[in-house]
Amino acid sequence: MEFLIISTIKIVLVLLVVLTVVANLVFAERRISAFIQNRIGPNRVGPWGLLQAPADVLKLFIKEEIVPAKANKFVHTLAPIISISVALVTIAVVPFGNTIMLFGREIKLMVADVNVGILYILALTSLGVYGVTLSGWSSNNKYSLLGGLRSSAQLISYELSMGLSVVGVIMIAGTLELDRIVEMQSGLAWNAFLTPIGFITFVVASFAETNRLPFDLPEAEPELVGGYHTEYSGMKFGAFFLAEYSNMITSSALIVTLFLGGWQFPFLDTFGLSAMWVSIIQVLAFITKVGMMLFFYMWIRWTIPRFRYDQLMNLGWKVMLPLALANLVVTAIGVKLFT
Amino acid sequence: MPTNGETARQVRIKDLTLWQRTYIPEIVKGMVLTFKQILRPKFTRQYPEERWNPPSSFRGRPVLVEEEGVERCVACGLCARVCPALAIEVQGSETDLEKERYPIKFEINMLRCIFCGFCEEACPEEAIVMSDEYELVFTDPEKAIYGKDRLLMSADRLRPRLEFLRRAR
Numbered sequence: 001m002e003f004l005i006i007s008t009i010k011i012v013l014v015l016l017v018v019l020t021v022v023a024n025l026v027f028a029e030r031r032i033s034a035f036i037q038n039r040i041g042p043n044r045v046g047p048w049g050l051l052q053a054p055a056d057v058l059k060l061f062i063k064e065e066i067v068p069a070k071a072n073k074f075v076h077t078l079a080p081i082i083s084i085s086v087a088l089v090t091i092a093v094v095p096f097g098n099t100i101m102l103f104g105r106e107i108k109l110m111v112a113d114v115n116v117g118i119l120y121i122l123a124l125t126s127l128g129v130y131g132v133t134l135s136g137w138s139s140n141n142k143y144s145l146l147g148g149l150r151s152s153a154q155l156i157s158y159e160l161s162m163g164l165s166v167v168g169v170i171m172i173a174g175t176l177e178l179d180r181i182v183e184m185q186s187g188l189a190w191n192a193f194l195t196p197i198g199f200i201t202f203v204v205a206s207f208a209e210t211n212r213l214p215f216d217l218p219e220a221e222p223e224l225v226g227g228y229h230t231e232y233s234g235m236k237f238g239a240f241f242l243a244e245y246s247n248m249i250t251s252s253a254l255i256v257t258l259f260l261g262g263w264q265f266p267f268l269d270t271f272g273l274s275a276m277w278v279s280i281i282q283v284l285a286f287i288t289k290v291g292m293m294l295f296f297y298m299w300i301r302w303t304i305p306r307f308r309y310d311q312l313m314n315l316g317w318k319v320m321l322p323l324a325l326a327n328l329v330v331t332a333i334g335v336k337l338f339t
Numbered sequence: 340m341p342t343n344g345e346t347a348r349q350v351r352i353k354d355l356t357l358w359q360r361t362y363i364p365e366i367v368k369g370m371v372l373t374f375k376q377i378l379r380p381k382f383t384r385q386y387p388e389e390r391w392n393p394p395s396s397f398r399g400r401p402v403l404v405e406e407e408g409v410e411r412c413v414a415c416g417l418c419a420r421v422c423p424a425l426a427i428e429v430q431g432s433e434t435d436l437e438k439e440r441y442p443i444k445f446e447i448n449m450l451r452c453i454f455c456g457f458c459e460e461a462c463p464e465e466a467i468v469m470s471d472e473y474e475l476v477f478t479d480p481e482k483a484i485y486g487k488d489r490l491l492m493s494a495d496r497l498r499p500r501l502e503f504l505r506r507a508r
Contacts, residue, residue: 036373040383200363303373304366 002105010111011092018091022245023053029298036302057238065234068140075138080232080239083131087246090124093117094253095179097263097283101275109263109283110179117178118166121254122159125209129155131243132211132218132228139231147227150309151218154208157316158215162205164324168198168331169258182262192259194334197327199259201320206251208316211244213301220306252293253286260289395503398456398469400485401447402492404501410491411466414442418458418467426451427458445490449475450483459504468500 027042027049034041043049067076094117097109114120129152136148169191173181185191192199208215219227229240256262263286268278307315352360359365384391393399403410414431432443458467470492477483494501 032377035377035381038376038379038382040381040385299370299373303369 006105006107007111014091014096014111015088018088018246018249019242021249022242023057024050025245025248025294026056026241027053028294029301032295032298033302036299060235060238060241063234065236066231068231070140071231072138072140075134076231077236079131079135079138080236080243081131082134083128083243084239084246086124086128086131087243087250090121090128090250091246091253093120093178094250094257095182095262096253096286097279099179100279108179109279113179114177116176118170118176118181118258121250122163122166125247125250126155126159128209128243128247131240135232135240136218136228139228141231143224143226144228144230147218147220147224147230151211151228154211154215154217154312154316157313158205158208158320161201161316161320161324162209164321164328165195165198165202165205166258168195168327171328171331171335178257178262182257182264185261185264187264188261188266190259190261190264195259195327195331197323198331201324201327202259203255204315204320206255207297207300208312210247210251210297212248212297214304214307215312216306217309217312248294248297249290252290252297255293256286256289260293262286262289393471393473395471395499396507397471397473398454398459399472400449400454400470400475401452401456401458401467401490402470402472402497403445403487403490404466404468404494404497405491406494409436410441410445410487411438411464412442412445413438413440413464413466414445415440415463417461417463421457421461423455423457424451424453426453442487445487446484447490448484449477450480465501465504468497468504470497470500 030052031041031049041049042052045051045055067073092111093114095108095110099106099108101107132151133148136144136146136151139145169181170176172191172194173184175181181191207213211218217227218224219229221227224230229237232240263282265281265285268281273281403412405411412429414429416429416431419427419429426448428444428446428448429442430444431440433439434441454469456469459469462468
């Protein structure tokens with residue numbers, strides 16, 4: 001019973017935070033892209049434009065929803081549901097703080113303490129592609145279909161190097177539990193410094209996994225008229241939008257957890273603070289790191305142009321995969337020598 | 340690699356150095372560039388608050404010059420004749436004033452006007468000139484036909500344009 005209550009509170013809290021952040025991420029992205037292009041961006045709705053996000057959400061809710069006459073209605077509706085649920089469920093295993101004592105109870109600051117956290121995430125993110133592929137197929141539109149196909153091809157090519165670069169981390173940590181992996185990275189022993197190549201391959205692969213530029217081929221606007229979500233409108237389209245941005249949050253959180261020390265604040269225990277402050281700083285450290293990763297995502301988007309399809313495949317199979325494999329070997333040798 | 344001030348030229352993959360071919364340093368360079376853009380001043384004009392004042396050579400909506408409460412126009416009809424869009428309609432009548440003739444009706448259909456400024460050039464009296472107003476809003480095609488009430492504008496207000504015309508002609 002107690003477990004249920006605590007879990008429910010955690011779920012509601014995390015879901016609320018993620019959904020709010022997603023809405024505001026869209027706003028942040030518009031603002032940052034504007035700054036990079038020497039523009040100002042949306043600044044009319046509310047102070048500094050901060051109410052733009054609620055306005056956008058409201059607009060999506062009251063929009064007319066159009067389903068193409070020849071679409072497969074069931075799959076057409078199912079696809080955004082898959083996308084959004086997978087995107088939101090993945091965040092559950094990411095620890096956003098150390099275990100804290102609250103009202104005399106030990107509470108782990110993660111929604112679900114799964115002992116195979118990494119496997120859970122890898123499995124679910126691969127499921128997410130079904131949303132994209134099915135939406136492309138069910139729309140009965142050639143551009144959507146192409147977008148869906150590209151998405152699945154892209155996923156297969158990058159999932160491999162993503163998995164392999166995670167293996168390096170697992171070898172160093174010796175566990176699949178995400179909070180254990182974070183605990184291993186105390187001080188500045190971040191995995192990003194221990195396996196820099198694995199870090200780079202993982203980051204690139206997560207860009208490809210989340211369909212963000214420079215790998216946003218499934219929704220390449222100039223080529224595919226919006227790609228897999230061409231035939232979606234209203235809140236179904238909003239669901240895809242939500243899924244894309246919550247995927248961004250999830251993968252940012254994952255990059256932070258696996259490679260950038262998670263909630264670890266370097267040398268925090270040397271400051272001699274009380275336990276309460278330590279927990280607060282740790283959670284804040286995690287949030288800051290994720291925020292910086294999210295900014296990095298947007299920054300990259302407005303810096304690097306989209307890859308051509310053959311370039312994408314070349315990079316995936318001829319560069320990323322050998323690199324991830326080489327990293328695996330080097331890491332194995334390193335682990336053998338230093339432990 | 341094209342850098343600031345240098346025009347873009349084609350670079351082949353085989354010409355790249357090994358350093359450039361590793362990709363990452365070049366991406367970092369690009370990211371430094373885009374980050375610098377964030378800190379630079381913005382070009383955007385915050386329009387309704389921050390207006391643009393056109394130079395005197397700007398051709399805004401055509402207006403009739405009004406001096407001492409009377410328009411300069413003598414209703415010769417040259418503007419209507421020269422107007423390529425057939426936007427102007429003039430009906431003259433007689434008056435006791437020195438100019439003897441005046442337009443009893445002068446209408447410009449602002450939906451037809453193309454802001455070419457031919458009327459201004461053709462006018463022998465410098466009575467119709469292009470003003471500096473560029474905000475034209477109407478909710479009804481009928482309201483787009485500007486009569487004398489909306490076309491008259493005092494010569495003081497049009498001084499920069501009149502001086503420009505004197506210089507340019």
